[in-house]
Amino acid sequence: MTTSKETDPVMLDSLSAMFDDEASEQDLKRLLEADESLDKPMQAFHLIQQSLHQELAISADVSVNLVSRVRAQIEQEDQQATLDYNVQTSTVTSIEQGSLVSQQTLVKGASSDAIEDESTSKIKSVWSLWPSLATAASVAVVVVFTGNYFMAPDNIPTQVATVETPQTNVTLPVTTLSELNKQPLDADNQRLQSYLRQHAEQATISAGQGIIPMARLVSYPTEE
């Protein structure tokens, strides 16, 4: 990779196009070949940010060039996709629940894009790189706008309380409650119907709409 292209206006146009989400295939190829030549514009950008916002620590490591980072990210994503597939498949098969079979199929379908043979991976390399380049571009754009936000004189950074929220990995499929009326009414269904009623009866206390939310009682399954 040569550094002679670092002031090449065509190269800067390609970089600009990438930031604008308008890069063509040629632009992408040009950027992939450029490698270290993009370091200086990126470093200049970084220096401007630092000088404007000394209080903000920007952790982006510009010593590693953009394309190398994108390549590393793609490799990482590919490995993660393969890992996710293996983990999800083993989890789903061990549970052996009918409701999760469809998820297993979906996971397989999604990961089949990630696990591909060598011949197709080369053909797809440029196009598969595009989303990652676009991601890198959007990150950069976010930094620019964030910078502008903090530059505004009447915007004082304030301490924002963070709320930790738990993460659930597998989303349960949602079925309709009216199915209860079609199923054999065992004790479990009767219990659930009773709870639906009690919820409607008690929840009106907090709804602030008088007795009207109890109208939902009518829609709940009631066969016993």
Next chain:
Amino acid sequence: MKQLRMWRVYLLLVCFVPVFAQAEVTQPDAAQLFIDMSKSFSELSYDGIFVHSEENQMNSMRVKHERKEGKEYESLVDLDGQKIKVLRIGDTVICVYPNESYSNKLTLGKAPFDRFKQLDVDRLKQGYRLELSDKMGRIAGRDARVLKLVPKDDYRYGHELWLDNKNHFLLKHDITDASGKLLDRIQFTAVNFHPNLKRSDFIPKKGEYSEKLTEPMYRAVKSQWTFDWLPPGFALVWPNARAIHQGSTMLLLSDGMASISVFVDAVNKPKKATMMSMGATMAGEKTIKVGNQLYLVTMVGEVPSITIEKLMSVFRPKAKDKPKVKE
């Protein structure tokens, strides 16, 4: 002299007309409107018919309300399916289920119509952005304006409240999901705010319901359960749990608009985790193991499935006797 008078008139017009114009366009406070809406349900007398629709179901119902000698009288009758009739006198609610062999008589813990005095708008604002829309409309022959409760996160639905311009009564209520899809609608088709209601309108008539009137005795018990996390704005409505039957307990959460009921039953065998919905109502079930005992946790609420699912994942016995939970 005539010219001077004309100047005076001109000055008056210039100075005061913009003031009047401004007074006309002054928007009422959205939070105050919400409080007014809640109060209107308990303070106004009304007799109206509304339609409740969700998914592919639609029911018309008649609601009557009167305040006499400091006591609230309210009735709700299903006009289509004849399935239920709900009567409320003071703090006692009677639910009549004609298709079944029983009726319920509930005594609520506190007078439900006094609840709005403690309406916590600050808590409501943790979960929603209250917006007064420019949208105006006509519902049940009355001019209405729209108050929107825009959720600040994914843990609750959006609400569009169409309020009567004059008395702030809720004429139409839409519940929508994050994509804007309508999940649940309650809309008045006719309402009379000067009804001539009598006490007999609120007394269950003989033959309308089964003679067998069950009166569940809810007993406040110390809650053995807690949540490691709650969506912003959500809090327990009762300080204690309620023992409902055979060792089962119930907790109630609310963010000021949506509510979630939590039921805990000791069970002998595990049940598959499930999530069910009907319109805006979501119901989730999950079995957890505490020590050697299995518990079935059932959560029901007008919230998205993600909220129920996350709450089920953080529902735990209290720390004091907190054995390891196996799911």
